[in-house]
Amino acid sequence: MTVYRCKDSLESIFTAIYLAYEEKRNHWDTCINLTDEPVLFAEDVYVEPDQVKMNKVMRSLHRMFGEKDYLSLCMALASRDEGKAQAVYRTVVDGLAMKRKAGHLFDNLANDEVHHAFALARLVGREIGHLREFVRFRELENGVLCSDIEPENNVVAFLMPHFSDRLPQENFMICDGRRGIFAIHPAGRQWYLFYGEEGQGPLPFKESAQEQAYQELFKYFCHKIAIEERKNPKLQRNMLPLRFRKNMTEFLQNE
Amino acid sequence: MEFLAVGQEMPLMEKLGILANSAKYDVACTSSGVDRKGNGVDMGNCVAAGICHSFSSDGRCISLLKILLTNECIYDCKYCLNRCSNDVPRATFTPDEVCTLTVEFYRRNYIEGLFLSSGILNNPTFTMELIFRTIWLLRKKYRFNGYVHVKAIPGADPELIRRTGFLVDRMSINLELPTAEGLRTLAPNKHRKSILTPMRQIQNGITANKNDLVLYRNAPTFVGGGQATQMIIGATPENDYQILNVAESLYQKFDLKRVFYSAFVNVTGDKQLPALPGGPPLLREHRLYQADWLLRFYGFKASELLDEKRPFFNVMLDPKEDWAVRHLDQFPVEINRAPLEQLLRIPGVGVKSAQRIVAARRSANLTFADLKKIGVVLKRALYFITCGGRMMYPVKLEEDYIVRNLTEKQERIRFGSDGMSYRQMSLFDVGNFGQPVTVTDRIQAAAGQL
Numbered sequence: 001m002t003v004y005r006c007k008d009s010l011e012s013i014f015t016a017i018y019l020a021y022e023e024k025r026n027h028w029d030t031c032i033n034l035t036d037e038p039v040l041f042a043e044d045v046y047v048e049p050d051q052v053k054m055n056k057v058m059r060s061l062h063r064m065f066g067e068k069d070y071l072s073l074c075m076a077l078a079s080r081d082e083g084k085a086q087a088v089y090r091t092v093v094d095g096l097a098m099k100r101k102a103g104h105l106f107d108n109l110a111n112d113e114v115h116h117a118f119a120l121a122r123l124v125g126r127e128i129g130h131l132r133e134f135v136r137f138r139e140l141e142n143g144v145l146c147s148d149i150e151p152e153n154n155v156v157a158f159l160m161p162h163f164s165d166r167l168p169q170e171n172f173m174i175c176d177g178r179r180g181i182f183a184i185h186p187a188g189r190q191w192y193l194f195y196g197e198e199g200q201g202p203l204p205f206k207e208s209a210q211e212q213a214y215q216e217l218f219k220y221f222c223h224k225i226a227i228e229e230r231k232n233p234k235l236q237r238n239m240l241p242l243r244f245r246k247n248m249t250e251f252l253q254n255e
Numbered sequence: 256m257e258f259l260a261v262g263q264e265m266p267l268m269e270k271l272g273i274l275a276n277s278a279k280y281d282v283a284c285t286s287s288g289v290d291r292k293g294n295g296v297d298m299g300n301c302v303a304a305g306i307c308h309s310f311s312s313d314g315r316c317i318s319l320l321k322i323l324l325t326n327e328c329i330y331d332c333k334y335c336l337n338r339c340s341n342d343v344p345r346a347t348f349t350p351d352e353v354c355t356l357t358v359e360f361y362r363r364n365y366i367e368g369l370f371l372s373s374g375i376l377n378n379p380t381f382t383m384e385l386i387f388r389t390i391w392l393l394r395k396k397y398r399f400n401g402y403v404h405v406k407a408i409p410g411a412d413p414e415l416i417r418r419t420g421f422l423v424d425r426m427s428i429n430l431e432l433p434t435a436e437g438l439r440t441l442a443p444n445k446h447r448k449s450i451l452t453p454m455r456q457i458q459n460g461i462t463a464n465k466n467d468l469v470l471y472r473n474a475p476t477f478v479g480g481g482q483a484t485q486m487i488i489g490a491t492p493e494n495d496y497q498i499l500n501v502a503e504s505l506y507q508k509f510d511l512k513r514v515f516y517s518a519f520v521n522v523t524g525d526k527q528l529p530a531l532p533g534g535p536p537l538l539r540e541h542r543l544y545q546a547d548w549l550l551r552f553y554g555f556k557a558s559e560l561l562d563e564k565r566p567f568f569n570v571m572l573d574p575k576e577d578w579a580v581r582h583l584d585q586f587p588v589e590i591n592r593a594p595l596e597q598l599l600r601i602p603g604v605g606v607k608s609a610q611r612i613v614a615a616r617r618s619a620n621l622t623f624a625d626l627k628k629i630g631v632v633l634k635r636a637l638y639f640i641t642c643g644g645r646m647m648y649p650v651k652l653e654e655d656y657i658v659r660n661l662t663e664k665q666e667r668i669r670f671g672s673d674g675m676s677y678r679q680m681s682l683f684d685v686g687n688f689g690q691p692v693t694v695t696d697r698i699q700a701a702a703g704q705l
Contacts, residue, residue, distance in 0.1 A: 098618065109611060110619035115628050133308050137363045145362065163364075165293040166300045166401075170362065217356070218365050220268055224275040225321060226311035229520045229535055235314025239307070249365065250309055 001042040002030045006085055010077055011049040013085045017092060018053040019045070027093045032085040065095060066102025073105075075128070076120040078154045087117035127151055128158045134244045135159065137172060138215070139208040145172035146205060148247050156183045160191045215249050222250040265346060271356070273346040277326040277337050278372055280522070281429070281485065282515045286318040286367040286402045288480030289424045299361065299368075299401030301424060301480075306367045319370035319404060320357055324348055324385055328374030332431070332442040333525040334490050337374045341523055347376070350389040354397045361401055368402030368424070369393065375408065383411035387419045394422050404480075407457065409449040416453055417477075420460055425480035425512070428454050433501045437491035440527065451509075457482050458509050481512030488543065489519040489536040490528055494566035496557070499546055503557040506550065516543045542568040549574055552606050553599045571662045576602040579639055580654055580661075586639045587646060590626065591616050602661075603636030623647050635661065 002025055004016040016032045033039070062070040076088050090113035095105045106118045137145035145167070149156075156176045160183045163172065173184045180198040185191040245251040287305030307316035325347035326337045336343065357369045371389065376382050386405055393399045404425040407416050420426060428450055432438045435447040457478055464477035484505065486498060502514040518535035521528050546568065549555040553575070560574050561567075569577045579586065579602050588597055590612060598609040608630045615621060615629060622642050627633055637647040638657045650656075 104614065107614040108618040109615045109629050110621060110625040133306050135364050139363070147364075162302075167298055167362065168293055168295050169298065214359050214363065217268060217271060218360060218363075221271055221275050221320070222309060222311055222317060224272050225279045225317060226313045227279055227315075227520060228313075230313040230315070230518070230537065232314040233312060236310045236312055239314060239316065240310040248309070249363070 001039065003039050003042045003044050004030070004032045005036070005044055005046045006032055006034055007047075007049065008034050009049065010074065011051060011054045012047055013077060013088065014054040014057040015050045016047045016085070017089055018050075018057050019047060020089070027090075027097075032089045034082055034085050061092065064102070065100065065105045068103055069095075069105035072121040072125070073117070075124040075158065076117045078158065079120045079124045080153050081120055083116060084120055087113050087120060090114070091117040124153045124155060124158075127153055128155050130241075130244060131155060131159055132162055134240070134248055135163075135174060136247060136249045138249070139211045140205045141208050143171065143208065145170055147172070147174045148177055149174060150178045150243075150247065151176060154179060154181070156181050157193060159183070160185065164191045215252075219250050267352060267356075270346040270348060270352070271322070273344050274322045274324075274326055274348060277343075277374070278321045278323045278370070280336065280517065280520065281321065281370075281372055281406075282315075282517045283427045283429070283483045283485045283513065284319050284321050284370045284404065285316075285483075285513065286404075288512055289402065291400070291424075291479075294400060297398040297400040298358065299399055301368075301402050308364065308366055318367045319402065320360055320366045320368070321370040322348070322353070322356075322372075324353065324371055324373040324382075324389060325376050326374045327376050329377070330375050330442070330444040332445065333527050334431075334441055334487060334519065334521075334523065336522045338523060348389075350385075350392045353389050354393045354399070357393060357401075358397050358399055361399070368404065369399075370404045372406040373408070379408040379410035380412045380415060383408045383415045383419065387415055387422075390419060390422045402480075407453050409445060409453055411453070413453070413456055416456060417460060420457060420477045421475045423478060425483060426457055426478050427483040427485070428457075430484045430486050430501070430505075432491050433486050433493045433498045434491070437493060441490060454482065454484070454509055461510070481510070483513040483515060484511060485515035485517050487519050488516050488540050489531065495539070495543065495546075495568050496561040496563065496566035498543060499550075499557040499561060502543075502547060503550055514547060516540050516547070538570065539568070542570075542574060546574045554596055555600075572658065573602070575600070576635065576661055580657055583652055583654060583657075586652065587641045588639060589644065590621055590640050590642050601636055601639050603632035603634070603639075605630070 004019065006012040006016050013032060020027065020030055020032075058070075061073060065073075073088055073091070076084055091105065094100075094108060094111060094114055098108070100107065106114060106121075109115045109118060131149060131151060135147045135149060137147045140146050154176070156174055159174060163174070164185045167185075169187050171185065171187045173182055175182050178198070180196040182194040182196055183191060184194055285305045286301070286307075287303065289301040290303035291301040293300040305318060307318045309317040311317055323337070325345075326343070327345045327347065328335070328337045328339055331338045331340050335341075353369070353371065357366070360366045361368070371386055373382050373386055376385065386408070390403060390405060393403065402425075403423045404427065405419060405423050407419070407426050407428045409428055416426075430450060431442055431445065438445055438447055460477045461481065464474070467474045468476070486501070488498065498516070505511045505514055518537050518540040519529070519531065520535045521531055546555075546557075546560055549560065550557065555578070560578060568574055572580065579600065585597075585600070588601055590598070595609055595613055598604055598612055599606065604612070611629045612621065612626070612631075615625065619625070620643060623633065623637075626636070626642065633647065638650050638652075638660065640646070
């Protein structure tokens with residue numbers, strides 16, 4: 001058995017997949033592991049992340065399985081699950097062995113590993129969907145829009161294409177407080193990621209003069225739009241889980 | 256809030272409160288149907304699936320800034336909060352206020368766009384012109400490229416409706432009540448014909464525009480997200496069968512994207528309206544939506560779900576279960592062989608899972624465990640399916656038995672902790688066997704009493 005030991009990054013995992021094919025391993029006797037947990041009778045290979053190899057793998061996955069499935073693989077790799085690398089690796093092996101066409105990579109859901117990767121991609125996809133809805137920007141003194149989120153999976157990079165397409169002429173940033181990742185979009189230019197320190201709280205920036213007024217207006221609107229006769233907090237919790245609410249304007253209590 | 260107050264008028268906050276309150280009974284407010292990328296300059300884009308940005312305490316989504324332009328109205332519809340004989344505070348937005356609110360909310364990702372409706376001020380054409388001006392300002396001066404949904408005002412000048420159509424993503428005209436009689440009693444100023452005429456106009460406009468777009472790629476889009484309508488449920492004595500038939504013909508004859516159903520809330524206390532002591536008919540609304548989905552995505556017809564003899568939906572079972580139980584001759588369905596259309600008719604199998612089943616069975620023979628992974632709701636589906644010729648448990652294919660199991664919670668087959676096991680009950684499961692033997696038991700056993 002061969003175990004590729006990786007770091008939790010796209011670069012590292014894709015390099016491992018490249019190596020597994022380059023070294024012509026038996027794929028059913030090979031696994032990719034993100035932890036340092038020892039495996040009995042296994043040969044450990046420590047993977048050195050390599051940008052060139054990553055790009056090659058990404059390009060071929062994209063070419064063979066199409067945009068949608070390629071994105072799903074990336075999403076599965078953005079989850080916080082420890083078995084993600086193995087699931088994605090096996091899915092790729094299954095896809096290549098069965099010569100699956102674009103859009104059909106995840107067809108074989110009866111296969112456990114494919115199903116695992118599919119479930120991870122779906123989970124992360126849902127969180128991206130939620131955050132696309134629930135991200136709230138506040139305007140800072142200098143006109144920059146700023147948003148704090150604490151996602152369970154590493155999804156900031158997936159949110160940025162949507163928001164930069166939507167607000168092309170705004171300076172805005174989204175801060176992943178849990179991982180210390182800042183996604184920054186300068187007006188009219190390409191967005192980028194900035195890695196800061198982990199576990200930091202909301203940024204202590206001052207808000208602009210009219211920010212408070214718009215927040216109040218929106219809170220009032222949310223209050224007024226509800227129909228009292230249909231009140232249904234359980235449905236509300238189903239649709240908008242509590243964990244998102246601490247960063248959402250309409251649920252913040254006034255100090 | 257002083258700086259937001261405009262001149263001598265009431266503050267913006269108060270206006271927003273009044274006009275949001277007046278608009279909240281309108282349910283046709285999704286932000287779906289249009290996929291439009293940003294153009295790199297203006298603010299905004301649209302996502303086909305629609306985005307709900309928040310959920311209010313009634314559990315309904317807040318997707319668009321749903322407001323009326325004015326809640327002053329010359330009409331006197333009995334069910335409407337804004338009827339002219341109702342004594343409520345009145346307010347009117349200026350077009351600039353609507354635009355500023357939309358743009359500032361949109362920047363902060365509070366909303367997905369604007370939903371603009373209006374009471375009838377002076378006359379329908381005048382009102383429609385106000386709406387047109389507001390949207391024109393929003394699109395051209397404020398350069399807003401997000402989702403806009405407006406109400407077409409029945410009876411307004413067709414040219415105004417046409418022009419507005421080129422600026423917005425979705426238009427809707429409320430049918431309000433499913434039948435012409437209902438409309439006559441409760442909304443004396445509205446007529447069936449005046450509602451259907453602009454609906455037809457928009458439908459024709461959309462069709463013509465689609466042809467134009469084939470010829471000229473950059474032709475302006477006319478109501479790209481299609482049109483919608485809403486019906487009030489429970490204010491008049493129509494039955495579900497009538498309502499569903501109306502919805503079906505709207506989908507077929509008017510190419511509507513959505514028909515919305517709004518459980519009637521008695522806000523005016525008019526003597527011609529039902530009192531509804533048990534609150535709005537929410538379950539009925541829910542069943543209608545379920546049936547609506549069956550019409551649009553599952554290939555059902557209204558006449559299959561209901562008929563004149565049983566014109567109301569079953570309260571206990573959802574429409575699909577109800578249909579399946581009445582058509583047991585078509586079940587059980589073999590998962591590994593049945594065509595997609597047949598899979599879609601199994602209770603517990605949705606559109607997504609049916610598609611996944613069809614894709615997955617190409618590579619493997621599916622078992623019940625696989626179905627669970629695929630997302631089939633087995634507790635509903637197990638009575639109607641076989642995998643490889645076997646049912647999940649020995650199930651009687653009898654109407655009574657299935658209905659009892661689908662409805663009563665205690666009677667339902669319990670799933671094990673891992674979700675899949677179902678152990679045959681044995682003699683040793685009887686409660687008394689687990690208990691330790693007491694002194695009394697021994698004495699009784701020795702004396703031959705036990």
